[in-house]
Amino acid sequence: MSITAAAIARPVATSLLMLGVVLAGLSASLLLPRAPIPNIDFPVIGITASMPGASPETMAASVATPLERRLGQIAGVTEMTSSSSLGSTRISLQFDLDRNIDGAQRDIQAAIAAARADLPQALRNNPTFRTSNPAEVPIVILALFSDRLTSGQLFEVAANVLQQKYAQIEGVGEVSVGGAALPAVRVELDAPALYAHGVSLEDVRAALQAANFNGPKGFIDERDRRLTLYANDQSRKAADYEGLVVAYRSGAAVKLKDIADVVDSVEDVRNHGLSNGRTAVQIRIFRQPGANFIDVVDRIRALTAPLAAALPADVEMRIVQDRTLTIRASLHEIESTLLITVLLVVLVVFLSLRDARATFPASVCVPVSLIGALGVMYLLDYSLDNLSLMALTIATGFIVDDAIVVVENIARRIEAGEPPRAAALTGAREVAPTVLSMSLSLVAVFLPILFMGGIIGRMMREFAMTLSVAILVSLVLSVSVTPMLCSRILHGHAGPPQFFLLRWSERAFSALHRSYVRTLDVALARPGVTFATLLATILLNFHLLQIIPKGFFPIQDSGRMRGAIVADQSISFAGMKEKLVQFVAILEADPGVESASAVIGGSFGPGGPVNIADMLVTLKPLDERKASADEIMARLRPKFARVGGASLFLQSVQDIRMGGRTGNAMFQYTLLSDDLEQLRTFAPLIVEALRRDKTLVDVSSDQQDRGLRRSIVMDRSKAARFGLPASAIDNTLYDAYGQRQVSTIYEPLNQYHVVMEVAPNLQGTGESLDNLYIGADAAAARRVFSPRASMSARSVVNSAPAPMIPLSSLARFDDGVTPLQVNHQGHFAAITISFNLAEGKSLGDAASAIAAEIAKSGAPGSIQGVFSGNAAGYQDALANQPLMIAAALTVVYIVLGILYESFLHPLTILSTLPSAGVGAFLALLGCGTELSIVAMIGVLLLIGIVKKNAIILVDFALDAERRRGLSPEAAIREACRTRFRPILITTLVALFGALPLAIGSGEGAEMRRPLGIAIVGGLLVSQILTLYTTPVAFLYVDRLRKIFGRRPARL
Incomplete structure (x- = not known):
């Protein structure tokens, strides 16, 4: 017994099985991440x-x-x-x-x-x-504010308590605290006072190290008790250090307060954070690879409220950036789009069939197929994301096709007088091969994607699998549930429709059908012209594919922007802080910006150039700002340009970010060479040329080789005469200018440091190094400065046990430039150029512009260039596009050849594809949309959708030839006349299924729109052309079949 006969014979079992599928799918929808x-x-x-x-x-x-x-x-x-x-x-x-x-x-x-x-x-x-x-951006940024506590105290709260709590959350990968540093005791030395007291920097360091010790002391066992020994060997606050005796000179004690200011401060004073225009300590939380965004953020938010309540009353903690807000909004938008699509599809089916009873068996496949697909998604460990929901949305337009074909054929038989049960069984069996061909050939389109590796295959696999599952579920429903419902519901024609909309649609369809039959006769009478049109569309496809702008992935408006402030390489920390405040003020004055969080000083990572600050910007919700992220960046650029000595480069945060290197803009191009000097010479020339090119904006590079340097060129022989090795000079310089951590303070919750350096106000003078003295070996100094030495020379050595030698007498100071950063990629020196695209320009245009400018620069062959990050993904996608299309066509041809047991008839079906390609490419060009991966998926879907029309025609024509002995011309004409209604209905359903994606707005619309535009454009053009080219192609293929099918006559 066939599945159709079993379903019709056992309606209760069939209904309960359908109910089970629905319940399983609904349960899975609650569990899907x-x-x-x-x-x-x-x-x-x-x-x-x-x-x-x-x-x-x-x-x-x-x-x-x-x-x-x-x-x-x-x-x-x-x-x-x-x-x-x-x-x-x-x-x-x-x-x-x-x-x-x-x-x-x-x-x-x-x-x-x-x-x-x-x-x-x-x-x-x-x-x-x-x-x-x-390259990953945090999923949540929290900011701590206080009007009373210092930034160091806020940092201590964040590092000692909050950081550990958030790190313990399931799915959290890293928690970083920045914008300040841990509290510390800072010893800010007065260099002239040191010389006056005859104390060297190394003397101070040794005294600080000895004054703070935390070692074991042991215990005392008395007769009946044990006493653990403690001592006040740890100095914890600045006041504890002020009275520290550093040395004795001329019998008098030199205390630390005599030669330095001792203050309670932070380990690194060259850190600063801003959030919402206020000084703040920031906590940036990153997710683990593979962890679910929304679940992790929900856990973070659940923990934040009790943690904030437990903080001191004068500490305010606020979430200043939540990456999932736009993710949630985007998912809500596409879920709404899915619901609208389902309603539109059902309405189109109703207007086309003009009978509510016939509409129900066809329409019931839509929700059941979609819900059933959710259950399989759960078993495959998929998620409800933009791509899987987009697959379900677009599937709505053609999962009903199989049911429409079945219902229309059954209804036609019932109207001809057959009993409903017999009509349901015979009608479903009659079109079963057609339905099977339509569904399997559509699934076959995605087989190459399922087995494709790399980023494209991994990204689109879930889309393809979800869509394929929905199609296969609808196939099973169409040959089981749909005939069963038709046998119970349809009972002959109920007379002319009473509803005015149905009457109007009937008249419109009848007029359209008559016009089509007349024009079809004209096309069949002039097959050469029609076939030439088909060949022209094939050639036009190749031309359009060459000129259409190409890209990697639609640029999203995520409501988040990442930025980098790049200042002059010689800028000081104070100057950089001033630039940061100016840029933040410009950002927060823009009506589309909600908040900006910025950090200077590299507190979120180990090291980094001092002239670069990190910034993350949150935009207002899309319905409030009325401008896209690109438009906001465009209007901010002139304002940023008015800040002298620094530039702020912004880019929209993308869900897909390839590569492990951050950049100042969305796309990167890396120059590589084994000759660093040659690379440093030509890279600035290429960058300047690209800045002049109108294709690119926000062009910058990570070349940092113009920092100011002051070299201490030691006279080694003179230093040796004073008993001073190079290490002694290096140590003194580190003591003076390196924020050297010379001692550790152990507390129950953390460890803190004692930091020494020359007072900042003394470092800012041009004579800072001239005022630096080094303690020399006394015996060596006496040998150098004999009694016969001049009075001026002997005055250098004072009466201290360790004579003080000015650094200027042991070295000369040369000023020059130095790199602030050296980059490698692979084993080569690398300089990465970052850029954004100008309005209306594609990544393909950028690739051409970069290649042209490099060729004009005269760069030697030893300098090579490669795209990095998302731009590298674009190149891979560009290389894979022809392969994807060729593989899909090949698989579809093989499947159709197997189903039809013919090498030639699949060519008739594939002849529908050129017109769909022309329509898709023209629609993308007309809407100014790139041929991205998402648009390419739309083109692949068209391969599966538009060939359904040809399958319906070819199946009917072949059946008419075989069963009724009609000629090919008569068979294909009758097929076009009889099957015009289901072809029109299935095309309209697919068209209206894609329309909400093409015209949609709201969060995430930029990702969905290319798919809808490609499908709508392809369906419109293919529907007009294929109704004429397919019959002609069928006749030409039939002639070929007869030619190749002839056998040589016997002699």
Whole structure:
């Protein structure tokens, strides 16, 4: 017994099975996680190493390069980048999507151990690593404000209590605290007072180290008790240090307060954070790879309220950025779009069939198929995201097609006088091959995507699988539930429709049908002209594919912007702080901006150039700001330009961010060379040329090699005569200017430091180094300054036990430039150019402009260029587009050939595709939309949708030839005349199913719109042309079949 006969014979069992599918799907919908896109987190591991005081070039040569040699040998590494700045190196390894991250971590640990022998001895701690993506933005930013507590005290609250609490939340990967530093005791030294008292910087450091000790003291056992020993060997506050005796000179004690100001401050005073225009300490929370956005943020919000209530009364904690607000709004928008689409599809079916009883069996497939797909999504561990919901929305337009074909054929038989039960069984069996061909060939379109690797395959696999499942569920329903309902509901024609809209639609359809039959006869009478039209559309496809703008992924308006303030490389911290305040004021004055959070000083990462500040901007909801993120950035650029000596580069935060390197704009192009000096020479020329190009905006580079440098050129022989090795001079310089942590204060919740340096007000003078003195060996100094030495020379040595030698007498000072940052990609020196696209320009236009400017720059062949991040994804997508189309066509041809047992008739069906391609490309061009991955999926869907028309015609014509002996011409004409209604209905249903995506607005519309535009445009053009070209193609193919089917006559 067939599935159709069983369903008709057992209506109760069929209904209960359908109910079970619905209940399972509804239960799954409550359990499915929600996310912006499918889980395609890149396996990225970051390695950091610190060697305080080392120059960027030293870090690159002695730390980054040895590590890169070992790390580059790890299997599965697709990209390796490094950035070396003052005292730190950061290396980012990106692995293949299929690489096991735990295994990669073990390999990294082994590589670091192998490289340890090649690393400098001054690197006291081994490099560390953790799973994270530097290009990822936080999902939540919290800010702490207080009118009474200092920034150091706020930082202490955040670091000691809040950071650990948030890190314990399931799904949280990293919690960073920035905008200030931990409290510390700062010793700000008065260099002239040091010389006057005959005390060296090393004397101060030794005294501070000795004055603060926390070691074991033991215990005393008395006869009947034990006493644990404690001592006041720890000095905790600045006041405890002021009376510290540093040295004795001429029998008098020199106390610390005599030569320095001792203050309760922070470890690093060169950190500053702003949120909502107020000084703030920020907590940035990142999710673990694979964790669900919305679930993690819900847990964070649930914990925030009790934590905020437990804080001191004068501390305010506020969530200043929540990345999921726009994600939730976007999902709500597409869910609303899905509901509207379902209602539109049902309305179109009703108007087309003109009978409520016939509408119900066809329409019931829509919700049941969609709900059933949710159950399979849960089993496959998918999520409700923009792509899966988009798949369900677009599926609504053609999962009903199978049921329409079945219902229309059954209704036609009932109207012809057959009993409903017999008509349902015979009618469903008659079109079953057609329905099977339509569904399987549509699913076949997505088979290449299901087996495609890389970012495109991983991203679109969930879309393709969800859509395929919905189609297959609808196929089963169409040959089971739909015939069963028709056998119970349809009972002959009920007479002319009474509702005026139905009467109008009937008259419109009849007029359209008569016009089509007349024009069809004209097309069949002139097959050459019609076939030439088909060939012209094929050629037009190739032309349009060449000229259409191409991109990677639609640029989203996520309501979040990430920015970087890049100032002159010689700027001071105070100057940078002033620029930060100016830019934040400009941002918060814009009516579309809700808040801005910024940090200066690299407190969220190890090191980094001092002239770069990090900024994250939250825009107002889309319905309040009335302007897109691109429009807001465009109107802010002239205002930013008025701030001299610094630039602010903004980019919209995207759900898909490829690569492990951050940039100042959305797209990156990296210049590589094994000759660093040559790279530094040509990179600025290329950047300037690109800034003049109208295709790009916000062009900048990470080239940081113009920082000011003051070199201390030591006279080693003279220093040696005073018994001063180079290390003594280096230590003195570090004591004076390195914010050196010389002692540790142990507290129950944390450890704090004592920091020493020359007072900031004395560092700002041009004579700072001239006032620096070094304690020399007394015996050596007496040998140098003999009695015969001049009085001026002997005055250098005072009566102190350790004579004070001015640094200026041991070295000269040369000013020059120095790199603030050295970058590598792979094993090559790298400079990355970041850029955004000008309005109306595509990534393909940018690629052409960059290639042209590099060619004109005269850069030598040793300098190579590659796209990075999302721009690299664009290149991969561009290379895969022809492959995707060719693979889809091949698979569809194979499936149709198997179903029809013919090599030629699949060509008739595939002849419908050129017109759909023309329509899609023209629609994208007319709407100014790029041919992105999403639009390409629309083109692939058209391959599956528009061939349904040809399948309906070819099936009917072949059946008429076989059963009734009609000629090919008569068979195809009758097929066009008889099957015009189901073809029109299925096309209209698919058209209205895609229309809400094409014209939709609201959050996330920019991602959905290319798919809808491509499908609507393709359906409109293909519906007009294929009704004429398909019959002609059928006749030409039939002639070919007869030619190749002839056998040679016997001799």
